[in-house]
Every structure is written in C-alpha cells, then in structure tokens.
Amino acid sequence: MEKTKIPYKIYLEEHEMPKDWYNVRADMKVKPAPLLDPITKKPITKEALQKVFCDELVEQELDDTNAYISIPQEIRDFYKMFRPSPLVRAYCLEKKLGTPAKIYYKFEGNNTSGSHKLNSAIAQAYYAKEQGLKGVTTETGAGQWGTALSMACSYFGLDCNVFMVKCSYEQKPFRREVMRTYGASVTPSPSTTTEVGRKILEEFPDTNGSLGCAISEAVESAMNKDGYRYVLGSVLNQVLLHQSVIGLECKTAMDKYGIKPDIIIGCAGGGSNLGGLISPFMGEQLRGQKSYRFIAVEPESCPSLSRGKYAYDYCDTGKVCPLAKMYTLGSGYMPAPSHAGGLRYHGMNPVLSELYDQGLMEAVTVKQTEVFEAAEYFARVEGILPAPESSHAIRIAIDEAKKCIETGEEKTILFGLTGTGYFDMYAYEKFHNGVMNDYTPTDEEIAVALNKLPNIE
Amino acid sequence: MEKTKIPYKIYLEEHEMPKDWYNVRADMKVKPAPLLDPITKKPITKEALQKVFCDELVEQELDDTNAYISIPQEIRDFYKMFRPSPLVRAYCLEKKLGTPAKIYYKFEGNNTSGSHKLNSAIAQAYYAKEQGLKGVTTETGAGQWGTALSMACSYFGLDCNVFMVKCSYEQKPFRREVMRTYGASVTPSPSTTTEVGRKILEEFPDTNGSLGCAISEAVESAMNKDGYRYVLGSVLNQVLLHQSVIGLECKTAMDKYGIKPDIIIGCAGGGSNLGGLISPFMGEQLRGQKSYRFIAVEPESCPSLSRGKYAYDYCDTGKVCPLAKMYTLGSGYMPAPSHAGGLRYHGMNPVLSELYDQGLMEAVTVKQTEVFEAAEYFARVEGILPAPESSHAIRIAIDEAKKCIETGEEKTILFGLTGTGYFDMYAYEKFHNGVMNDYTPTDEEIAVALNKLPNIE
Numbered sequence: 001m002e003k004t005k006i007p008y009k010i011y012l013e014e015h016e017m018p019k020d021w022y023n024v025r026a027d028m029k030v031k032p033a034p035l036l037d038p039i040t041k042k043p044i045t046k047e048a049l050q051k052v053f054c055d056e057l058v059e060q061e062l063d064d065t066n067a068y069i070s071i072p073q074e075i076r077d078f079y080k081m082f083r084p085s086p087l088v089r090a091y092c093l094e095k096k097l098g099t100p101a102k103i104y105y106k107f108e109g110n111n112t113s114g115s116h117k118l119n120s121a122i123a124q125a126y127y128a129k130e131q132g133l134k135g136v137t138t139e140t141g142a143g144q145w146g147t148a149l150s151m152a153c154s155y156f157g158l159d160c161n162v163f164m165v166k167c168s169y170e171q172k173p174f175r176r177e178v179m180r181t182y183g184a185s186v187t188p189s190p191s192t193t194t195e196v197g198r199k200i201l202e203e204f205p206d207t208n209g210s211l212g213c214a215i216s217e218a219v220e221s222a223m224n225k226d227g228y229r230y231v232l233g234s235v236l237n238q239v240l241l242h243q244s245v246i247g248l249e250c251k252t253a254m255d256k257y258g259i260k261p262d263i264i265i266g267c268a269g270g271g272s273n274l275g276g277l278i279s280p281f282m283g284e285q286l287r288g289q290k291s292y293r294f295i296a297v298e299p300e301s302c303p304s305l306s307r308g309k310y311a312y313d314y315c316d317t318g319k320v321c322p323l324a325k326m327y328t329l330g331s332g333y334m335p336a337p338s339h340a341g342g343l344r345y346h347g348m349n350p351v352l353s354e355l356y357d358q359g360l361m362e363a364v365t366v367k368q369t370e371v372f373e374a375a376e377y378f379a380r381v382e383g384i385l386p387a388p389e390s391s392h393a394i395r396i397a398i399d400e401a402k403k404c405i406e407t408g409e410e411k412t413i414l415f416g417l418t419g420t421g422y423f424d425m426y427a428y429e430k431f432h433n434g435v436m437n438d439y440t441p442t443d444e445e446i447a448v449a450l451n452k453l454p455n456i457e
Numbered sequence: 458m459e460k461t462k463i464p465y466k467i468y469l470e471e472h473e474m475p476k477d478w479y480n481v482r483a484d485m486k487v488k489p490a491p492l493l494d495p496i497t498k499k500p501i502t503k504e505a506l507q508k509v510f511c512d513e514l515v516e517q518e519l520d521d522t523n524a525y526i527s528i529p530q531e532i533r534d535f536y537k538m539f540r541p542s543p544l545v546r547a548y549c550l551e552k553k554l555g556t557p558a559k560i561y562y563k564f565e566g567n568n569t570s571g572s573h574k575l576n577s578a579i580a581q582a583y584y585a586k587e588q589g590l591k592g593v594t595t596e597t598g599a600g601q602w603g604t605a606l607s608m609a610c611s612y613f614g615l616d617c618n619v620f621m622v623k624c625s626y627e628q629k630p631f632r633r634e635v636m637r638t639y640g641a642s643v644t645p646s647p648s649t650t651t652e653v654g655r656k657i658l659e660e661f662p663d664t665n666g667s668l669g670c671a672i673s674e675a676v677e678s679a680m681n682k683d684g685y686r687y688v689l690g691s692v693l694n695q696v697l698l699h700q701s702v703i704g705l706e707c708k709t710a711m712d713k714y715g716i717k718p719d720i721i722i723g724c725a726g727g728g729s730n731l732g733g734l735i736s737p738f739m740g741e742q743l744r745g746q747k748s749y750r751f752i753a754v755e756p757e758s759c760p761s762l763s764r765g766k767y768a769y770d771y772c773d774t775g776k777v778c779p780l781a782k783m784y785t786l787g788s789g790y791m792p793a794p795s796h797a798g799g800l801r802y803h804g805m806n807p808v809l810s811e812l813y814d815q816g817l818m819e820a821v822t823v824k825q826t827e828v829f830e831a832a833e834y835f836a837r838v839e840g841i842l843p844a845p846e847s848s849h850a851i852r853i854a855i856d857e858a859k860k861c862i863e864t865g866e867e868k869t870i871l872f873g874l875t876g877t878g879y880f881d882m883y884a885y886e887k888f889h890n891g892v893m894n895d896y897t898p899t900d901e902e903i904a905v906a907l908n909k910l911p912n913i914e
Contacts, residue, residue, distance in 0.1 A: 007471045008537040014464045080465040081549065081840045092538065110567045112842045112877075154837045174631075174882035180889050181836055379638055380611045383538045385569045420569075422879040425631035432637050 009086040010253040017084055018248040019071060021241045024279040025351060026067035027286040030358065032237070032350035033325035035061075036312060041456055044322045052219060052321070054229050056127040060238040067283075069241060071123075078122045078155060079245070082111035087253040088382075088417075094401070096381045101404035103397060104261065105417040106250045106277065107384065112178070113148035115342075115387065115419030116273050117233050120242035121145070124231040125152035134227035135159025139189065139214030141269075142341035142389065143168055143175035144419055145233030150182035159228075160184040163191065163217045166209035168341040171426045178423075189214035196220050196318035208337045211270070211345045216318025223320075234270025235315060235324070235349050243276020246416065251280045254414075261292060261414035263400055267392035268296040268305065268363070269342050271349030277416040282355065294361040295400075296352070297392040299371075301439045302335040304328055304348045305356055305363035307446050312456040313347055323454065326353040330449035336439035338368050339427030340388040346449075366395045367438040372431040374398055375421065387419040388427055466543040467710040474541055475705040476528060478698045481736040482808060483524035484743040487815065489694065489807035490782035492518075493769060498913055501779045509676060509778070511686045513584040517695040524740075526698060528580075535579045535612060536702070539568035544710040545839075545874075551858070553838045558861035560854060561718065562874040563707045563734065564841065569635070570605035572799075572844065572876030573730050574690050577699035578602070581688040582609035591684035592616025596646065596671030598726075599798035599846065600625055600632035601876055602690030607639035616685075617641040620648065620674045623666035625798040628883045635880075646671035653677050653775035665794045668727070668802045673775025680777075691727025692772060692781075692806050700733020703873065708737045711871075718749060718871035720857055724849035725753040725762065725820070726799050728806030734873040739812065751818040752857075753809070754849040756828075758896045759792040761785055761805045762813050762820035764903055769913040770804055780911065783810040787906035793896035795825050796884030797845040803906075823852045824895040829888040831855055832878065844876040845884055 025031055034043040049058045060069065071079075090103040108116035128136050135158050140146030146162040153160035162184050169176065169188040176186045189209050190197040196216040200207065207213070215232065222230035233239065254261065264281055266274030274296055284290040298306055305327045314331040315321040328347040329335075335344040348356075355361050368388075375391035377398070378384070386394060397415040404411050421428065430436045482488055491500040506515045517526065528536075547560040565573035585593050592615050597603030603619040610617035619641050626633065626645040633643045646666050647654040653673040657664065664670070672689065679687035690696065711718065721738055723731030731753055741747040755763055762784045771788040772778040785804040786792075792801040805813075812818050825845075832848035834855070835841070843851060854872040861868050878885065887893045 011468045112840055151840060177882040177886045178842060181833055181885055376638055383569055383608060385635060385638060425634040428638055429634045
C-alpha cells in the first residue's frame with residue numbers, strides 16, 4: 001500500500017544517498033564462473049588481470065563475497081554533481097494509456113554524458129588516478145560511455161583515448177565533439193592504429209565495427225602504452241557493482257514511500273544498467289525476503305540472452321580479453337547496424353547470465369521500429385526524449401501496462417530510463433521518414449556464430 | 458549568514474513550488490510604456506492585440522497592476538514533469554577558481570527543450586487550447602523555443618508551425634528532428650511562404666535570417682490562418698511573467714537556506730530568462746526591502762542594452778508587430794551570425810529596458826570566444842555542457858568570482874544557467890578547431906541602424 005501521495009519526481013536528500021555499492025554476487029549461492037586466461041584457458045590470475053585493468057578494479061572484479069563495498073568520498077562528491085537521479089512517477093503516461101498500472105522510471109539521463117554510464121566512469125577514473133596512471137583507453141558504442149569517461153578523466157586530469165564503433169562515429173559526429181570538449185581523443189574502430197584493428201579490417205573491409213572489435217583495439221592500445229590501463233563501460237562485474245547505485249537509490253526512494261514494484265524492466269546490452277537497477281531487488285529475492293519479476297529487454301538484432309548460448313566466450317572480437325562464461329552469440333557475431341549502438345554486444349554480463357540461467361530473470365526481444373514507436377510516444381507524453389537503448393525498456397513497460405488494462409490489475413512497474421536521445425536524432429529522422437529497417441537474424445546465422453564458440457568445459 | 462551546510466543541489470518539494478507567477482510591473486512606480494499599434498502609432502487596443510495573440514495572454518500582456526497571477530492547475534501539473542529545477546551550489550567551480558565567492562546557479566536545462574523556454578511555452582499553449590484554437594505559429598532562433606513550443610503543443614494536441622532562423626536551421630538539423638518528434642512543422646526563415654519573407658529575401662538574398670525576420674513571418678502566417686494565433690518565446694511582458702517561476706523557485710530555495718545573493722547575473726537576448734530570474738528579487742528592491750546588483754550579459758555582436766537606444770521600435774523586421782518602447786539597435790539591424798542564436802535579437806523586453814533606464818540594472822557585453830572559453834571550463838569543472846547563450850552568464854560569473862580572489866570578498870553570486878549545449882556542438886567544434894570569430898559592430902554600423910528607428914515621441 002502506498003502511504004502518501006507520490007510526487008511526480010522523488011529526489012533523495014544528500015544524506016540518503018548510498019555510501020556503499022552493493023555486490024549482488026555475495027548473495028548468490030551459485031556464483032558466476034571465473035574469468036579464464038585467453039592463453040592458458042585456466043582461471044585468470046589477479047596478476048594477469050592487473051596488466052589490463054587497474055589494481056583496485058581487479059579486486060572488485062574478483063570479489064564475490066563482500067556484499068557492500070564502500071564508495072570513496074571523492075566519488076561520492078562527484079556523484080553529488082549529478083545524483084541523486086529522479087525516480088519519476090509516470091502519471092502522464094498512465095493517464096494517456098488509461099492503465100490501472102502504476103509506472104515508475106529511474107531517469108539516469110540528466111547529466112552531460114546523457115546516461116547512467118557516468119556512475120562507473122567516475123569510479124574507474126578514480127582508481128586509475130589513485131594508482132598513479134597517466135591515462136586510460138576504452139571503447140564506446142553509442143558514445144555515451146566514451147562521453148562519460150571523458151568527463152571523469154577530465155575531472156581527475158587523466159588522458160583518455162576512446163575507440164568509437166565506426167557506425168556510431170559516422171552517425172554521431174557531435175558526440176565526438178562532446179568528448180573533445182572534455183579533452184579526449186577519439187578514433188573510429190576498427191582502425192589501422194592497432195594490430196587487431198588492421199586484422200579485422202583485412203577480413204571485413206566493409207565492417208561497420210562492433211563493440212567487440214573496439215574493445216580489442218582499446219585493450220591492445222592500453223597494453224602497449226606505459227602508465228595506461230583499459231577500462232570498460234559494461235559487461236564486467238565491477239561495472240555492475242558501480243551501477244548498483246541506480247538500484248540502491250531507487251530502492252531507498254521506493255521504501256520511503258512504501259512502494260513495492262511487481263515488475264522491474266531494463267534494456268540489456270552488456271548488462272550495466274539492468275544489473276545496476278535490479279541488483280538490490282535481486283538481493284532481497286536471493287535472500288528470500290521479497291520476490292519480483294525481472295525482465296531484460298534485448299534488441300531483436302542482437303539477442304544474446306534470448307537466443308545465445310551459456311558458455312565460455314571471448315569478450316572481444318580480437319580474442320585478447322579474458323574469457324567469460326556468459327550468454328553469448330559468439331565473439332565473431334556482427335550485429336546489424338541498428339540505432340541502439342549501446343546494445344550491439346554479443347555477450348551478457350556473467351552475473352546476469354547466471355541469474356538468467358537460474359530462471360531468476362526473463363528476457364524478451366523487441367524490433368527496432370517498435371522501439372522507436374514507443375520512444376516517440378513516450379517523448380510526447382512524458383516530455384523526455386529517450387535514447388534508443390532506453391526505449392527498449394519503455395516498449396516493454398508500455399506493453400505490460402497495457403496488459404493491466406485487460407486484466408484490471410494495478411501492478412507496479414519500474415523501468416530504467418537510462419538516457420536521453422539528443423545525439424540520436426539521425427535515427428529518429430530515419431524513423432520519421434519511414435526508412436528504418438528491422439532485422440531478425442535467421443536461425444542459421446545464429447547457429448553459424450555459435451559454432452565458432454571456443455570449446456571449453 | 459548561511460544557516461546550515463548547503464547541499465550541492467537544492468530541489469524544492471512539490472508543495473513549495475510557486476502557485477502564482479509574479480508580475481514585477483505591479484511594483485514598478487514608472488511602468489513600461491504601452492505597446493503601439495503599427496498602423497495608427499497610438500497605444501494598441503486589446504482588440505487589435507487579440508487578432509495576433511491569444512485573449513488571455515493579451516490580458517497578461519497589458520496587466521501592470523496585479524502582482525500575482527494564479528498558475529492554472531494544468532500548467533502546474535505540467536511543470537511537475539520537469540520542475541522544480543535545481544538550484545546548484547557550484548562547489549567544484551569555486552574550488553577550481555580558488556575564490557572565496559559562493560557561486561550558485563539555477564539550472565533550467567534538465568528538460569527535452571534544453572532550456573527555460575518550456576516554462577512559457579506550456580502556458581501559452583494552454584491558453585491557446587482554452588480559447589479553442591487549432592494551432593499556433595512562432596519563430597525560433599537557437600531552436601530551444603521552437604522545441605519547447607512543440608512539446609507544449611503536442612501535450613495539448615495543438616498544431617505547431619515554427620519559422621526557424623536560417624543559420625540555426627542549417628547549423629542544427631537535429632533540432633528540426635526533435636521538433637518533428639513532437640509533431641511540429643519547421644520552415645527555415647526567411648522563406649518564400651510569406652509575403653514578408655519574400656520581401657526580405659528580395660532585399661537581402663544572402664541573409665542568414667534573424668529573429669526579427671522570423672517573427673514577421675510567423676505573425677503573418679498566424680493572421681492568415683483561421684483558428685491560429687502567434688506566440689513568442691521572449692521579449693513580451695507575458696513571457697517575463699511566466700518565466701518568473703525561475704526566480705520564484707530560486708528565491709524560495711535561497712530563503713529556505715538563508716542565502717542572500719549579492720550579484721544576480723543572466724544572459725540577455727530578448728530578456729526572458731534574465732527577467733524571469735531577477736523578477737522576484739527586483740520586486741524586493743523596488744519595494745525597498747533588499748538590494749541586489751543585477752547584471753545583464755549581452756553578446757558583443759548584438760548589444761541592445763549596452764549600445765542601443767531607448768526608443769519606440771518595431772519588434773520585428775517586417776514591421777507587422779506592435780511597437781514597443783525598448784532598448785534597441787533598430788529592427789533592421791542584422792546581427793552577425795554568432796553561435797548564440799537565442800541572443801541575436803535587436804531589442805530588449807520593455808520591463809527590463811525600463812529597469813535598466815532607471816539605473817536598477819547593469820549591462821555588459823562579452824566576446825564569443827571568451828564565452829566559449831568559459832563554457833568549456835565550466836563543462837569540465839561542473840560537468841554540465843552549457844548552451845552558448847547561458848555561457849554568457851557563466852563568463853561574467855567567473856569574472857566576478859575572480860575579482861573576489863583579489864579583494865578577498867565572500868560575495869554570493871547567482872546566475873541563470875538557462876540551458877544545455879547538446880545541439881550546439883557545431884559551434885563547439887569551431888571553437889576547438891580555432892576557427893571561431895569575434896565580431897564587434899563599429900559605431901558607424903550601430904549609428905546607421907539607429908538612424909532608421911521610427912520617429913515616435
């Protein structure tokens with residue numbers, strides 16, 4: 001039961017903001033499988049990981065026992081610049097739909113990176129700075145992570161080199177300028193600046209690039225430069241840990257008003273937003289305290305949970321990264337150039353993969369045009385122009401709210417609105433002009449990609 | 458004295474949000490001069506104004522006696538979707554500058570229009586809807602007002618026709634797509650769709666357009682269409698009234714924490730943001746309760762307060778609008794194509810003009826490159842990518858804070874951060890590439906333009 005009239009937007013007070021991140025692995029009975037060394041195919045050592053990643057982030061990556069990890073004061077101070085993010089009651093959307101459902105969304109777009117990515121970027125930049133590094137390298141798909149990392153690096157005075165997936169680089173020239181505003185260098189990927197990039201270009205000269213390619217290039221680049229490490233905006237467990245700030249704020253706000261969501265929905269590419277949003281709620285479920293329905297929404301063109309295999313696979317196309325056990329379409333899978341660049345990843349974070357495998361989470365896929373229909377509808381009704389990625393969650397939230405019209409159920413629906421679409425107007429233009437395509441990979445395509453998975457027991 | 462530790466961001470509770478707009482004219486002893494009919498050159502009648510503007514908005518335009526005007530519930534509900542806007546304590550900026558000054562800014566950019574313009578857009582759309590109109594026409598410079606109006610019209614189911622200043626239309630194709638997302642039609646101005654547009658194109662075939670031209674086209678278009686009225690995003694007194702919500706929220710938040718600003722700074726194009734921000738503070742000053750230093754910041758290329766004349770002038774290039782007594786550079790003045798499209802207007806709101814003439818407000822001009830230097834600095838330090846318009850205020854706020862370093866004074870500085878620069882990356886790119894020009898009109902240019910002012914006593 002709701003205790004009081006819920007405001008349109010719930011902002012926590014500064015003192016209510018989380019002081020610790022929550023590590024859902026601590027509450028999992030069956031833990032996600034360990035990362036494997038790409039050379040030996042044995043569980044990777046801390047030392048090997050530290051050649052690629054910052055020391056403290058390796059500790060976090062491997063920690064599956066501590067439920068709470070303290071957020072350093074410098075990071076909490078930075079969080080105060082753009083957090084708490086509002087938990088919004090979608091009164092207008094409910095009214096327009098005529099649904100008895102109560103819809104809430106946690107809006108992470110009110111910062112210059114335009115998404116939730118800043119939550120982890122500032123943490124990763126902080127630990128790089130603490131370690132005395134000169135800079136970091138990374139990849140970016142839609143450009144949100146690259147922008148977030150540029151902002152974080154600028155704040156701590158670190159050099160920032162971004163490999164940007166080629167199709168996004170071309171569709172979003174202004175994203176590059178935002179990153180330059182924050183002093184970052186941006187290279188379209190695949191590029192000729194790395195060995196792995198040249199190799200990919202040789203094999204696929206017309207490729208639009210993919211997150212998998214860009215990751216390989218960024219890792220190679222970091223390992224060849226003194227005082228640099230690689231950082232990643234999704235997929236890794238450390239990222240889920242940092243992003244738990246989303247779910248923690250959300251839960252505090254909901255508890256404060258006595259709201260309990262029945263369904264929690266998030267878009268899923270590498271899993272950073274979905275994992276961050278659901279972590280504290282999933283924790284309650286794992287501890288047997290409460291139960292929720294969790295839904296991961298994937299693009300039809302890149303359905304790693306829905307149509308992939310739970311197996312060890314490379315995290316990147318160039319096979320230079322550790323292997324992770326995850327739901328995957330195969331590291332060689334080249335997703336169609338959809339407009340949700342942030343969801344074009346072949347695999348899924350290992351924690352989410354394991355939770356999905358245990359039947360604790362559902363997954364659905366949606367077509368691109370259906371996503372943009374929902375995006376435009378939402379923009380008009382709720383006044384926020386959503387990112388294509390976020391609009392995957394909107395689509396399913398609307399569908400679930402519509403089901404409540406039929407059944408009369410007053411379900412409480414919570415979804416993650418990860419970001420804004422200001423840099424996605426090229427995609428919106430295609431949608432307005434009726435020239436946007438949908439793409440569903442055939443069973444054969446998927447089978448071919450899965451056949452190339454490394455054979456590891 | 459500050460009572461308690463000030464949070465990074467102050468958000469009012471819903472119940473603390475203003476229920477009335479504040480009309481500063483009520484507290485002015487010398488009122489702004491009346492609008493004149495463009496044909497008779499006599500004070501314009503309510504009936505004549507109602508041919509151009511919505512009935513209720515005409516009432517508000519002419520009301521210089523009622524200090525408080527109730528905000529209709531529907532508008533207050535819409536406000537709740539994107540307001541209250543945060544009052545931000547710029548702790549990071551203060552630290553980076555090493556200033557003893559305390560800096561605050563009221564950030565109006567956290568909505569899809571990207572600026573404060575939505576405050577008045579929703580009010581104007583509401584009254585158009587109440588009057589049973591089919592739609593409205595308007596002009597837009599930088600595109601923020603056009604976007605805001607598109608959103609407001611979409612909310613109330615009104616048709617929306619936007620004339621967009623040509624140079625902005627070309628520099629910002631994605632702005633057009635945002636407006637289309639909200640169902641608006643967008644025409645570059647000057648266009649061949651109106652008589653006045655054709656006339657201007659004949660005289661200046663290579664013109665980049667100006668707000669003055671676009672206004673003429675929008676007015677003509679509205680008057681020729683059944684069930685349409687013209688709406689305007691700045692300059693008018695009704696707009697200042699709606700925008701007072703900025704200053705009212707600001708004052709409530711500051712009073713709550715016992716903060717009293719010494720200096721209040723805003724960028725000034727037509728005056729909508731500046732007027733809205735300062736109104737309640739100016740009211741206190743006019744009533745003899747408190748005193749403040751108010752600074753209007755203008756672009757060096759379009760210095761209406763700083764170098765214009767206080768005289769009756771046309772509000773538009775085509776001379777179809779009423780005449781207003783205001784600081785003006787002449788309605789024929791064609792400002793250089795700077796990147797702060799929202800400030801390229803030849804005149805200044807009559808209320809602000811009168812206050813400035815009474816010596817109650819200062820005005821300064823800043824060069825475009827100095828503005829972008831401040832913008833980039835601010836983006837890196839405070840994490841918000843500001844609009845070029847807003848960055849005019851940032852420039853002066855930083856300069857004032859630097860003066861405090863020299864004098865050791867702990868002044869409290871408040872400025873209006875009107876919007877975000879996500880659609881201004883073309884301008885940022887020019888700045889990054891070192892190809893941005895400054896432009897200072899010569900005395901002769903100004904004199905030539907002022908010579909063409911209509912001769913009215």
